[in-house]
Amino acid sequence: MLFTEATLRKGRGQLNHVNFGLLPICEVxxxxxEDISASVNELAARELDMLKDLKRKEEGEFPFGNEDLLYYMKRVEEQYLDLDFxxxxxxxxxxLVLPGIFKIFQDLFGLRFEEIADVEVxxxxxxxFSVFDLSSSELLGYFYLDIHPREGKYGHICVVALQNGSLSSNGARQVAVINHIPVALLISQCQKEVDDHPGLLRFSEVVNLFHEFGHVVYSLSSYSCWRWNQKSYFDFLLI
Structure with a gap:
C-alpha cells in the first residue's frame, strides 16, 4: 500500500525513456x-502510522526511515495479524504449488503445457516442457525447470532466455526453424519432495515462483519482429 507519487513519477520517467514508441501505452x-494510488492513499497512511507507532514503542523517538520498513512490517504481522509463516x-x-501455477497460466493465457519425458538434460x-496454444495447437516454445538446490548450482531465482523466438517477414512465428523456437529456463531453489518430506515452500517462495513463471510465459508467447528485442527487461512489464 505504501506506493508514493514520487515512485510513480520516477517509474514514468524510466519507462518512457526505454520504450520509445510505446508512450501512449505507458500513459494508460x-x-x-495513479488511480489505484489515489484510492489507497488513506489506507497506506494508516498502515505507515501503525509502523511508526510500533517503532516509537520499541526504540523511542527516532525518525522512521526506509531501512525500518520491512522489519516493522514483519513485526506488525507477528503482533497484530497472528501470522506464523x-x-x-x-x-x-x-x-501442489507447481501444478497450481501451471493451471492458472494455462487457463489465463489459453496455453497447454506438456512434459517431455525422454529428453537429454x-x-x-x-x-x-512443450508449450502449445490451446485453441490452435500451435507450438509456441519450450521451457526447462531447474528448481531444486544442489551443490555448485547458481544460487538465485531467475529466468534465462536460452533462445529467443522471432517472426518471419510476413509476421508469422518461425517455429518451423529449430533455432527460431523460443526456449526458456527457470532456475529456483525450492526444496525437493523426498520420502516423508513434502518439499514445503515459504509464502515468499510461492510468490517468487509465480512471478518468475510469468517471465517464462512472456518469453515464449511474445510476438517480436527482432529476436534480441523479445527479452523483458523490467519486472513491471508483467501483469
Whole structure:
C-alpha cells in the first residue's frame, strides 16, 4: 500500500525513456497506477502510522526511515495479524504449488503445457516442457525447470532466455526453424519432495515462483519482429 507519487513519477520517467514508441501505452498504464494510488492513499497512511507507532514503542523517538520498513512490517504481522509463516508453509508443498501455477497460466493465457519425458538434460532434477496454444495447437516454445538446490548450482531465482523466438517477414512465428523456437529456463531453489518430506515452500517462495513463471510465459508467447528485442527487461512489464 505504501506506493508514493514520487515512485510513480520516477517509474514514468524510466519507462518512457526505454520504450520509445510505446508512450501512449505507458500513459494508460500510469493512469491506471495513479488511480489505484489515489484510492489507497488513506489506507497506506494508516498502515505507515501503525509502523511508526510500533517503532516509537520499541526504540523511542527516532525518525522512521526506509531501512525500518520491512522489519516493522514483519513485526506488525507477528503482533497484530497472528501470522506464523512457518506454519503457513504446510499449505504450500511443491507438488501442489507447481501444478497450481501451471493451471492458472494455462487457463489465463489459453496455453497447454506438456512434459517431455525422454529428453537429454544436464541433471536428473531438470524437467522439460512443450508449450502449445490451446485453441490452435500451435507450438509456441519450450521451457526447462531447474528448481531444486544442489551443490555448485547458481544460487538465485531467475529466468534465462536460452533462445529467443522471432517472426518471419510476413509476421508469422518461425517455429518451423529449430533455432527460431523460443526456449526458456527457470532456475529456483525450492526444496525437493523426498520420502516423508513434502518439499514445503515459504509464502515468499510461492510468490517468487509465480512471478518468475510469468517471465517464462512472456518469453515464449511474445510476438517480436527482432529476436534480441523479445527479452523483458523490467519486472513491471508483467501483469
Amino acid at each position: 498504464v500510469f493512469e491506471f497506477l 512457518g506454519v503457513l508453509k504446510q499449505y504450500f508443498p511443491i507438488n 544436464w541433471h536428473s532434477d531438470v524437467r522439460a
